[in-house]
């Protein structure tokens with residue numbers, strides 16, 4: 001193992017952008033560009049995996065195992081980490097058959113991740129301690145990291161994101177997308193500011209738990225009108241393309257598209273006042289665009305410019 005890549009001092013930029021809505025209203029947003037943190041270990045996944053890699057190394061584990069859907073950003077990031085840091089990785093994938101044409105699966109295989117398909121019924125037990133123990137006997141001495149990478153070690157990395165945010169700018173509230181909740185939870189624990197969380201997965205138990213823990217400090221919204229997890233409504237697609245055209249910032253429909261859409265168009269509901277400065281956290285995840293193109297949920301003709309800027313943006317990574 002060689003986890004040197006995590007010792008590099010990273011500090012992703014905060015960018016001030018203007019977005020003009022179709023009704024002419026001009027919004028000023030601060031964007032924390034965590035999508036620029038690394039070309040293959042994207043955004044919040046870098047933050048969450050950093051200290052997990054450390055645990056794997058110091059604990060003398062022989063590898064890291066985790067869970068994800070067939071198009072998961074976490075699986076993509078963990079496989080890249082495994083390749084770069086020379087750590088064997090196992091991905092338990094929610095699928096009956098591994099589709100070798102799926103771009104995320106292809107990437108994981110290229111990164112030498114060992115992929116194990118789990119039926120939907122088995123996958124539902126991914127947080128169940130008995131089930132994890134049975135996997136641990138089959139794959140001994142691996143560090144088991146939960147789906148999305150959200151565990152205690154992840155909180156340490158998210159705390160570093162919070163420290164950067166506080167040092168880099170003044171803001172009244174911040175906004176972030178919620179999947180497994182590890183990122184928003186870590187930020188709420190580290191920062192005094194109110195948070196706006198846009199949930200992209202319907203998970204009532206998680207949302208209740210987050211709300212109980214953080215009370216009125218968290219405004220949590222699951223915006224059903226933008227479609228279920230992984231689906232793309234025409235309004236959401238148009239918004240992502242328009243936002244990129246106006247700001248140059250590439251976003252995707254699964255996480256960050258829903259986040260920015262809500263910050264721009266659902267302001268009153270989210271309690272955002274016009275004079276407030278909102279720091280929106282770009283958590284990365286742009287590899288997900290390939291999966292949407294593959295499933296023909298979006299057309300590459302419209303997305304080529306976004307894909308190109310998500311690939312080109314690392315040319316000046318050295319200057320971050």
Ligand SMILES: *Cc1c(COP(=O)(O)O)cnc(C)c1O
Pocket residue numbers: 043044073074148150177178179180181182183184255256283284285286
């Ligand atoms: C995984 C992911 C999230 C969700 O983060 P959680 O810590 O699981 O809530 C948000 N945005 C992007 C781009 C992601 O890939």
